Amino acid sequence: MPGSVWIIDSEHWPRAYLRAELIERGHDAVGFAALAEALVRLALRGRRPELVVVDLDGEGIDPRALDILFRAGLRVVGIGGAAAWETEARRVPSHPWAGLLRRPLTIGDVADAVERQLAARAPGPSLAT
Numbered sequence: 001m002p003g004s005v006w007i008i009d010s011e012h013w014p015r016a017y018l019r020a021e022l023i024e025r026g027h028d029a030v031g032f033a034a035l036a037e038a039l040v041r042l043a044l045r046g047r048r049p050e051l052v053v054v055d056l057d058g059e060g061i062d063p064r065a066l067d068i069l070f071r072a073g074l075r076v077v078g079i080g081g082a083a084a085w086e087t088e089a090r091r092v093p094s095h096p097w098a099g100l101l102r103r104p105l106t107i108g109d110v111a112d113a114v115e116r117q118l119a120a121r122a123p124g125p126s127l128a129t
Helices: 012-024 035-043 064-072 082-088 107-121
Strands: 004-008 028-032 051-055 076-080 097-100
Touching: 004 035, 004 064, 012 028, 012 051, 012 107, 028 035, 035 064, 051 064, 051 082, 064 076, 076 107, 097 107
Parallel strands: 004 028, 004 051, 051 076, 076 097
Antiparallel strands: none
8 A cells, every 4th residue: 555655864875775665666755864854844744654764773863853753643663783773772662663673674675564564554445435
C-alpha cells in the first residue's frame, strides 16, 4: 500500500537510494539531510508523513529533536549500527518506535520494513457500496 515516507539521513547516497527504492514501489518519499529540516517541514503544517525513517548513526541527531517527532505522534523507524545502538540503548524504551533496524542490512531490507509498517496501519476495505 503506497504511503508518504520521510527519510532522514545525513549521508546523501543511502538516503537517495532508499528514496528511489520507495518511489519505485509507489510511495511518496521525501529525503532530508538533517532532522532539523524535517522538523521545519512539520512545523509548516504541510502533509504529515505516515512514517519517518531516521538514520541514528547520522550526524546531528539531536535527542531533543528526535523527541519532537514522537511528541508529534509520528511513527518512526530507527536504523543504526553498533555505535548508534549503544548511544540509543538508554532512550529506545522511552520512545514508541514503530521499528528498529540494525546494520548490516540492504536498502531492500529497509524498504520491506517500511512497507510492513505502512501495511500494518493501512485502512481496511470500505463497506460502502
